[in-house]
Each structure stands twice: as structure tokens, then as C-alpha cells.
Amino acid sequence: MPLKLYAHAFSSYCQKALVSLYENGTPFEWKMLSPEQPEVYAEFADLWPLRRFPILVDGKRTVTEASTIVEYLDLYHPGPAPMLPEDRKAALEVRAMDRFFDNYISTPQQRIVFDVLRPGGQRDPCGVTDCRQMLDTAYAWLDKVMADREWVGGGHCFPLAYLTATDSGECS
Numbered sequence: 001m002p003l004k005l006y007a008h009a010f011s012s013y014c015q016k017a018l019v020s021l022y023e024n025g026t027p028f029e030w031k032m033l034s035p036e037q038p039e040v041y042a043e044f045a046d047l048w049p050l051r052r053f054p055i056l057v058d059g060k061r062t063v064t065e066a067s068t069i070v071e072y073l074d075l076y077h078p079g080p081a082p083m084l085p086e087d088r089k090a091a092l093e094v095r096a097m098d099r100f101f102d103n104y105i106s107t108p109q110q111r112i113v114f115d116v117l118r119p120g121g122q123r124d125p126c127g128v129t130d131c132r133q134m135l136d137t138a139y140a141w142l143d144k145v146m147a148d149r150e151w152v153g154g155g156h157c158f159p160l161a162y163l164t165a166t167d168s169g170e171c172s
């Protein structure tokens, strides 16, 4: 039974899982979440009541959370491209950067976007200001960290720290 990924094309969290699948040429069925396919969304909502995508389905197992999906693929469906360094100390650094991007870049960015999508009168200007401040602080910190690194994960590209693209945008 092929792996199934419930994902939306414009979601950065889904891109993270997709990078892991594509980097290793892992076969999978993309269950596209879109308004045109409400039945796919219903399956997804049944599998994961918290309704945050992506999720991966491997036989009877449902794997949630993009970072866990990346590590799950590395463990159960490994390929030529490792998702994490074998060295546990180096792996810790990659995991720390993964948490940084999720918590301090993706989360505030997502809140700002959702705020724009809300009907007028239900917006949260204070929350948006806080998120913008967090993004400014996070990017200022990241600029310093990246001053002497080519990849976020250090000397090599590890897809778990997924926003690691250089100009070429490719892992080498």
C-alpha cells in the first residue's frame, strides 16, 4: 500500500514533508487538500481531528506533524538523502533549527496571514504587531547565525531544517 500524504500545495509545512519524499524519490500518493475535493478533506479530518496538515498515512499508521513525518520517513523509508546527521550532537543542532523555523518564523507568519483572511471587525492588530516583532527578532538572530554558514544545518543540507536553500536551492 503506497504512502499517502494529505497536503496542500501552498503550505510551507507540507513543503517540508514533500522535500523529504522528493529528495529520496520515495513513492507516495498525494491526497490533495483543496475545496474542489471535499471528500479528501473529510478523510483527512477523520484521521486527524486537529486538522493541521500535512499528515502521512502508512498502512494503518497515521503520522502527524511535519517534523515527525520527516523523521518517520528517515527511519522507516530511508533513501540516499539523510534527513538528519547520524551524529546525535549534530542532529540536535538541526532539530533546534527546525524548532526555530516552526515556532519563530512559520507560526508568526501564519498568524499574520490568517489575520488578513479574517472578516473585518475580527482582526487582531496587537497580535499582528507582536508577530511582526517576533519575525524581526528571529530574522535578525538568523542573519547572525548564517553569517558563517552555507546551510542552516551547518556544513550540509539536511531537509529537517527545511529552509536551508542557498542560491542554488539544492541539497548537494
Ligand SMILES: N[C@@H](CCC(=O)N[C@@H](CS)C(=O)NCC(=O)O)C(=O)O
Pocket: 011, 012, 013, 014, 051, 052, 053, 054, 064, 065, 066, 067, 102
Ligand atoms: N504543528 C503543525 C502545524 C501545521 C500547520 O499549521 N499547517 C497549516 C498549513 S501550513 C494548517 O494546517 N492550517 C490549517 C488551519 O490552520 O486550519 C506541523 O508542524 O505540522
